[in-house]
Amino acid sequence: MTTFQYDQGREKLNSLLSGFDEAVSEYVSGCILDALKSYEDLNDESDIIEEVVKPLLEESGEQENEIENICKALSSFYLDSKKAIGNGNSQKKNGLMKLDAPININQDSEKTSMTAKFLQGQRVDLTHVKGKAYVSQVDPKKLRKAEAKIAAKLEKRELKANYEASKLIDQDDFDQEFLMKVNPILDYTQTKGKVKDISLENFDISFGGKRILTNSQLKLNFGRRYGLIGRNGVGKSTLLRHLSRRELPVPTFISILHVEQEMTGDDTLAITSVLKADFFRENLLREEAELEARMKQYETADPSDPSVEADKNEIGERLNEIHKKLQEIESDKAESKAAEILYGLGFSASDFSKPTRSFSGGWRMRLSLARALFCKPDLLLLDEPTNMLDIPAVVWLERYMSKWPNTLLVVSHDREFLDYVATDIIHQHSERLDTYKGNFTSYWSTIDEKRKNQRREYEAQMKLRQHLQDFIDKWRYNAKRAPQAQSKLKVLEKLPVLELPEVEKSVTFTFPETENLPAPILYMDDVSFGYSKEKLILSNLNINLEASTRVAIVGPNGAGKTTMLKLLIGSLEPTGGIVHKHGRLKVAYFSQHHVDQLSVDLTSVAHMAKLYPGKSEEEYRRHLGAFGISGMLALQKIGTLSGGQKSRVAFACLAIQYPHFLVLDEPTNHLDMESIDALTEGLKKFNGGVVLVSHDERFISTVCTELWVCSDGKLQQFKGNGIKEYKDSICPPIEE
Numbered sequence: 001m002t003t004f005q006y007d008q009g010r011e012k013l014n015s016l017l018s019g020f021d022e023a024v025s026e027y028v029s030g031c032i033l034d035a036l037k038s039y040e041d042l043n044d045e046s047d048i049i050e051e052v053v054k055p056l057l058e059e060s061g062e063q064e065n066e067i068e069n070i071c072k073a074l075s076s077f078y079l080d081s082k083k084a085i086g087n088g089n090s091q092k093k094n095g096l097m098k099l100d101a102p103i104n105i106n107q108d109s110e111k112t113s114m115t116a117k118f119l120q121g122q123r124v125d126l127t128h129v130k131g132k133a134y135v136s137q138v139d140p141k142k143l144r145k146a147e148a149k150i151a152a153k154l155e156k157r158e159l160k161a162n163y164e165a166s167k168l169i170d171q172d173d174f175d176q177e178f179l180m181k182v183n184p185i186l187d188y189t190q191t192k193g194k195v196k197d198i199s200l201e202n203f204d205i206s207f208g209g210k211r212i213l214t215n216s217q218l219k220l221n222f223g224r225r226y227g228l229i230g231r232n233g234v235g236k237s238t239l240l241r242h243l244s245r246r247e248l249p250v251p252t253f254i255s256i257l258h259v260e261q262e263m264t265g266d267d268t269l270a271i272t273s274v275l276k277a278d279f280f281r282e283n284l285l286r287e288e289a290e291l292e293a294r295m296k297q298y299e300t301a302d303p304s305d306p307s308v309e310a311d312k313n314e315i316g317e318r319l320n321e322i323h324k325k326l327q328e329i330e331s332d333k334a335e336s337k338a339a340e341i342l343y344g345l346g347f348s349a350s351d352f353s354k355p356t357r358s359f360s361g362g363w364r365m366r367l368s369l370a371r372a373l374f375c376k377p378d379l380l381l382l383d384e385p386t387n388m389l390d391i392p393a394v395v396w397l398e399r400y401m402s403k404w405p406n407t408l409l410v411v412s413h414d415r416e417f418l419d420y421v422a423t424d425i426i427h428q429h430s431e432r433l434d435t436y437k438g439n440f441t442s443y444w445s446t447i448d449e450k451r452k453n454q455r456r457e458y459e460a461q462m463k464l465r466q467h468l469q470d471f472i473d474k475w476r477y478n479a480k481r482a483p484q485a486q487s488k489l490k491v492l493e494k495l496p497v498l499e500l501p502e503v504e505k506s507v508t509f510t511f512p513e514t515e516n517l518p519a520p521i522l523y524m525d526d527v528s529f530g531y532s533k534e535k536l537i538l539s540n541l542n543i544n545l546e547a548s549t550r551v552a553i554v555g556p557n558g559a560g561k562t563t564m565l566k567l568l569i570g571s572l573e574p575t576g577g578i579v580h581k582h583g584r585l586k587v588a589y590f591s592q593h594h595v596d597q598l599s600v601d602l603t604s605v606a607h608m609a610k611l612y613p614g615k616s617e618e619e620y621r622r623h624l625g626a627f628g629i630s631g632m633l634a635l636q637k638i639g640t641l642s643g644g645q646k647s648r649v650a651f652a653c654l655a656i657q658y659p660h661f662l663v664l665d666e667p668t669n670h671l672d673m674e675s676i677d678a679l680t681e682g683l684k685k686f687n688g689g690v691v692l693v694s695h696d697e698r699f700i701s702t703v704c705t706e707l708w709v710c711s712d713g714k715l716q717q718f719k720g721n722g723i724k725e726y727k728d729s730i731c732p733p734i735e736e
Contacts (some may be wrong), residue, residue: 009376012077013033014029016070016337017029019071019321028057028074031053032053032078033325041685043467051077053074057071062149064578078090106391107221111690113473135539141463155700158520166492176308188649191253191378195222195406196220196251196253196341196406197219197220198219198221198251198254199218199381200219200248201218202215203215203248205239205242205248210370212234213239213432213433214432217380218433219435220407221407222423224408225401225402225404225408225410225421226407226409226410226423226424226435227410227411227418227421227424227425227428227440229411229425229443229673230430232426232643232670233642234671236428237260237383237411237434239256239596240411242256242411243379244257244381245256253378254378254379255375256377256378256379257375257377257379257380257381259368259380259381260381261366261385263356263367265355265357265364265366266355266356266357267356267357268356269355270353270356270359271338271353273367273371274367274371274374276339277375282324284322284325284331285331287318288319288322288326291318294549295312295316298315339352341370344400345366345396345398346556346557347363352633357514365388365389367395369385373400379408379409380404380407380408380409381409382409382411382412383411384409384413385397385410385697386414389557390554390555391695391697391723391730392554392555392730393557395730396731397417398416398417398420398421398587399731401421401668402421404421407618413671414671414695415440415441416696416697418440419439419440419441421643422440423437423439425438427447430502441552451501454498456724457498461495461498462545464495468489469486469492470486472488472489475490499682505677506674507628507674507678508627508628508682509626509651509654509675509679509686510627510681510682512655513538513687514659514686515660517547518548519546519547520544520580521547521579521581521585521660521661522545522581522585523544523579524568524577524579525540525577525579526542526545526578527540527541527567527576528540529560529574530543531565536713537713538563538564539713539714541567543707547689548689549689549706550704550705550706551690551691551705551707551708552691552693552694552700552704552706552707553565553691553693553709554695554700554707554709554710554718554723555709555710559710559713560710561665561693562665564710565693566581567587568587568663568711569663582660586658586660587659587660587662587663588654588657589652589663589664590662590663591665592648592652592665592666594647595643598638598646598650599638600639601639602636602638603635603638604624604634604636605621605634606626607638608649608652608653608656611653618655620656621634623652626652626676627648627649627651628648629645643670645672649674649676651667651679661690662686662690662691663691664690664693666693666694667692667694680702680703684702692704695697699725700721700723701722709726
């Protein structure tokens with residue numbers, strides 16, 4: 001099409017699609033015009049209207065008969081345009097060329113002549129292998145075009161397979177422009193009553209050239225809360241990203257929010273940033289203010305002017321509509337709802353009026369979560385939401401999300417969180433998704449029973465196969481028993497092929513045994529600490545740790561838990577009091593920022609040799625192997641390892657010190673469930689002492705025998721019955 005024709009086509013399409021949302025209209029117009037631009041062959045059977053446009057319009061939620069009429073009009077426009085292009089591009093037909101003499105394809109010179117003619121775009125006769133004349137029907141020009149088209153498609157598919165991120169990746173996920181592209185329908189009061197279930201079938205996902213899901217199905221029923229589980233590296237976060245960026249066909253009237261990264265800090269106050277996250281409410285309030293300002297201007301206008309009265313009536317009608325919608329979304333309660341969410345996530349009342357740039361990365365991540373919870377999207381996607389939270393905030397989030405009214409898809413390795421929140425579990429493995437009803441405990445019991453049944457069926461069939469095969473081998477050449485053997489052979493051939501149930505490779509963490517030291521090993525006597533004497537973070541600490549101590553320290557973020565650990569290991573000197581250690585005591589410390597302390601340009605073996613020189617490569621590899629970093633994995637650069645594998649390298653660096661005491665700060669972050677289980681078992685078998693900070697309820701209750709609460713500058717032993725009772729004490733369970 002010429003430029004003039006192209007512009008005319010766009011105008012025609014825009015008029016046909018004028019009744020639809022602008023974003024939908026622009027996208028459909030672009031699809032049709034792009035198809036016409038690349039159109040070459042009138043016999044092309046692809047139907048852009050039926051295959052692409054109609055499903056898209058159906059997802060927009062419009063009436064079926066209206067969509068049918070629009071599609072007919074678009075089909076008529078598309079066919080007429082194709083004919084016009086076909087007539088404009090018609091060329092002289094190439095006739096068959098009569099050869100002067102038969103061609104002998106065995107003669108090089110004739111081969112060259114034939115090739116030259118072919119390359120010049122002429123058709124040639126070939127001698128068939130049986131001697132019959134065969135006229136090639138291939139037009140070399142069309143062949144080259146077809147091959148180029150196929151190559152372009154393959155290149156496009158390859159680019160898709162290596163799609164490292166969306167075209168919107170450089171935009172902030174909470175940027176209004178981004179959200180409007182992902183959620184083109186802004187007025188969510190208009191989507192009430194629509195079916196918001198999501199059903200995706202037969203889709204593939206690749207990332208970085210690696211296939212993550214193949215021919216998969218995903219069904220998310222509105223109002224259900226799904227826990228997405230699977231080993232590190234299977235692509236759980238990639239699946240969430242594809243959903244949030246609509247790289248999978250989610251209907252456009254379903255709003256989506258993905259809490260993926262911390263928000264950008266600026267001068268906006270914390271509570272204002274949460275309120276502004278609801279763009280629909282913000283736009284209504286902005287329009288209300290503009291209309292009221294216009295109405296005020298008309299107070300001094302000439303009342304006898306009919307245009308003034310008409311404008312005032314129009315403004316009044318629109319204001320009534322806005323007030324009705326603001327009332328419908330309970331706009332007057334927005335600030336109290338935002339404050340409730342911020343308070344639940346650990347923000348104090350004084351934090352509400354602080355600019356967002358004053359918060360650290362972890363707290364800005366909480367702000368991102370608060371904004372998403374305040375917006376209440378139809379589909380909320382959370383990726384490890386508990387990683388940045390302390391136990392009080394985790395408890396509040398559990399209680400809050402257990403009453404979430406819309407659809408939730410959350411990636412988490414915290415079993416207790418999934419037990420409390422999830423109504424269904426989706427297990428991602430082996431390039432597929434398996435869905436199970438119930439919470440994590442229900443899933444675990446179902447999958448365990450399923451594996452046992454599969455193993456029983458497999459073993460029973462193996463016995464039957466062996467029995468049949470023995471009979472066949474024994475009697476197949478016996479005249480009397482041969483018919484029976486033949487019958488058994490048919491039974492054997494008809495048996496279904498069963499495979500052993502898939503068993504994921506187990507992970508083990510092994511800490512070396514340590515010598516027993518006589519008491520006292522480690523104690524604090526009236527210790528206090530502060531970065532200035534006027535403002536102490538911790539004061540009057542009196543604790544005594546023995547060789548078999550297993551202590552978990554809990555409390556809100558900022559209360560001084562990490563400071564307490566650093567006082568224990570000696571990296572901070574107390575402002576007052578004494579920290580006493582046994583002369584031979586060796587303490588190994590695992591920081592929650594351990595990844596930043598690894599040499600990403602070195603291999604795991606080289607990194608350990610750099611930190612702890614003087615040992616053989618075999619010893620380094622032995623310690624790495626005790627935490628699952630074996631074979632070629634130990635010779636890969638640390639920068640190429642996953643977050644969980646980097647954590648294992650950090651644990652191996654602890655083990656090589658042969659410590660008497662392990663001091664661990666959030667050790668389960670970045671670990672999948674199997675690795676958390678392995679760490680739990682490794683610590684249970686370790687004969688030294690353990691002091692840890694964690695928000696994982698199951699990990700704490702399995703490893704530790706004592707619970708200390710750090711708050712208000714004090715450290716006190718919890719007198720109740722374990723972590724569960726502590727959680728209930730800070731946030732009572734919701735009554736059903």
